[in-house]
Every structure is written in structure tokens, then in C-alpha cells.
Amino acid sequence: MRYLSAFSALLALSSTAGAAVSRSEGRPQTKSYDGYKVFRVEVGTDASKVSGIVEKLGLSTWKGAPRAGTFSDIVVPPQSLAAFTKATVGMNSAVMHDDLGASIAEESAFQTYEVGAAAVNATWFNSYHSYADHLQFLNDLVAAYPTQARIVTAGNSLNGRAITGIQFWGSSGRGVKPAVVFHGTVHAREWVGTMTTEYMAYNLLTNYASNAEIKGFVDKYDFYIFPVVNPDGFVYTQTNDRLWRKNRQSTSGSTCIGHDINRNWPYMWSVSGGASTNPCAEDFKGPSQSSAPETTALAAQLRSVKASQGLKLFIDYHSYSQLFMTPYGYSCSATAPKNTELQSLARGAVAAIRAVHGTSFRYGPICSTIYQATGSSVDYTNDVVGADYVFTSELRDTGNYGFVLPANQILPTADEAYAGVRYLLLNMK
């Protein structure tokens, strides 16, 4: 296998006249993480100790504010290393990235993509890819199965990018069976979610003709897979800052950019405690519900699918933490009407995931499993859209690499995630 950086890919292109068209976008990273380290620190019983250090040194964390009894994954720039090391003496900690810049560079060695239906093969999952190549891959997948797949869009992002997905169907034709909808990469830096949702489409389409079980799934449900529901943020992670999370929306009265789309859905949005009202925070809920055009577009797409054909299953894929979660995020005391069945399905999915590569996922309602999160896709899709089964999964890992997961883990992440989906497809009523 040959991996090419964007630059060497360009050189290769210009020097091989007549070769298959290949493309790989340039990746100017204006924000350098060279010399940054990422530490995983055990928080202990008193969270204020670690959060005090984070605040004093102005550090960012990858998984929200430090919480008692958990680990906190903390990004430390070179100029704060000495102070951080001194402040954390005696605390249990491990190094996740010794040089975050080097880890990002390694992860960003995108394989060149040979455009065309012949390019639809498993090597796609050997590296991460540019946004343009993701769109091309979806187009090529459709080109390979033109009678049973098409490109769909769920409105436009703030910056005018079409939120693009692939719809595919089986022997009954398009749009007649209940829908299964998967979202990936609402949080822009969670790249393995893009690859994993694409793998679902790839696996189901390429094996439809040869695998009776898969044919059964695709004949029974109409699939809509949106690998990048936050395209502006995703592009920004590839052009400006690998660790960007939110969309790219401004807020009046603040110089900070970004609304967290997964805190912006118009259901229980005003409940306090599950999102930030600070425009500079990573989990900023937006100045009003549905302030983000992406939220509005995605909500409308889900409602329309539900109205026209029914919505059997919705899964919102994130990373990282290895979790398989159910409603609700907004409250730890509210219980989803179907909670018993949802927990039983989640338990089964987690066992199926573990059977593939031994990867352990935990499961349970969002609020009690991780933290309270208001205005999330899951609560809206469960209660407002009225989908039959709603989940959200945090993919690999549990804190060795976090968001910057090496490319050789894409395929195992995706095929174990498929095993979870397979369990649901076999066991949902």
C-alpha cells in the first residue's frame, strides 16, 4: 500500500500523464500542534483540582470539563508543559500524544483516490480523506449501483455546502420501506465517524448481491446515510484546525465562532445544565434553538422521511469513548418510553461489537452514561420525529489516541460498528 501526502500526490499527478485521474486536496494546516502533548489525567474524587489547573493554564480538554471519577484528556501547548507537569505532580496520568503535530501529520497522509466506480473498494478505508474525495466516493458508490442508490441532500450548511448523503434500497424500490438513517461527523473532528458511516453504505451495497442476510436488510429498509452532517466544520478541520468541533457560525456580541449542532436541536433546548450559553465554549447551544441551518435541515429531513415512509432506526455516530447510548441526554430522570427494549438492544449490540475484535463498549442512556446533553439529535429524533429506535454511538478509542485515531484503526472500527448495526437489524421489532 502506498500512502501519499497531498503534496507528493500532486507531484505524482503532474508527472504521470495518461494515468487514471486521481485527486487529493491540499491540506494547509494554519494551526500547528507541533510540540503539543495530550495527557490523560485521572481526575479523582475532587474535580476542582484538575479543572483548576485547566482553567489557570487556559488549556482545552477533549471530553468536556473534568468530572470526578473519570479521566480528563487535556491538550497542553509547549509553553505550558513545564507548568502543567509541575501542577500535576502526584496525579495519575498517561501521555496520549507525545507530539500532537506529528500524530496529525501521520493521520493526514491521505491515500490518493482514483476517481470512478472501479475505485469503490476496501482500500478506501485504509486512510482518511479530503471532503471533496468523500463526495466523490459517494458519487462513485452510486455510479456502481445506479439502480438501487442515489445521492440525497438535506439542505445546505451555513456556508452553502449541500449536506450530502446516499440513499439506497432493495427489491421493492426507492422510498417505500421504513427508513434507517445514520449521521456521521456532526462534530467536525470526529473523523472516524465519517469513515464508519461510509463503511455501512459500502458494506451493504457491495455485498447485497452475494450475501442473503445483507440482501434481506436492504430489501426490508430504505437506508439514508449522511457521513458528514457538518460539512463546514469538517472542511475547517482539514484547512485550518484539526481539532475544530462546531459549525462555523458567528454569534452577535461575541468574536467566538461556532454553534454546537448537537446542542441546538429544537427539543428541550432550554433545559439548563446540558450545554453552554458561552459562544466560546465547545458545547455552545447557540443563541436560540435551531440557530444553526444544519440543525434545521437535518431535522426537516428526518421529519420528512418519517412522514413519507416511517423511520425505523436512527444512529448518530461520534467518537471517542466506545459507547452505545440511548435517549435521553436532556435529563437523567426521564426514561424513554421504550427504555427496556432499547437497553436490551444496546446490550446486544455491544456484545456483537465485542465479538469482532474484542473491543468493549459500554451502553445506557446518554445522561447517566456520560453527561447531561440538551438539544441533541437523539432526544429530538426520539420524541419529536418519533423514530422507532434511536441510538448514538461513540466509536474508538477510549483514550489512547482520541480524536486523532490512526488510520489503521478505521477498518476495525467500522466493521465492529457494523456488527452492532447488524444486531439491531436482526432484532428490532
Ligand code: 0X9
Ligand atoms: O457531547 C456530545 O455531544 C457527545 N460526545 S462528543 O465527545 N462526541 O461530543 C455525546 C452526546 C450524546 N450524543 C448524541 N446525542 N448524539
Ligand code: ZN
Ligand atoms: Zn461528538
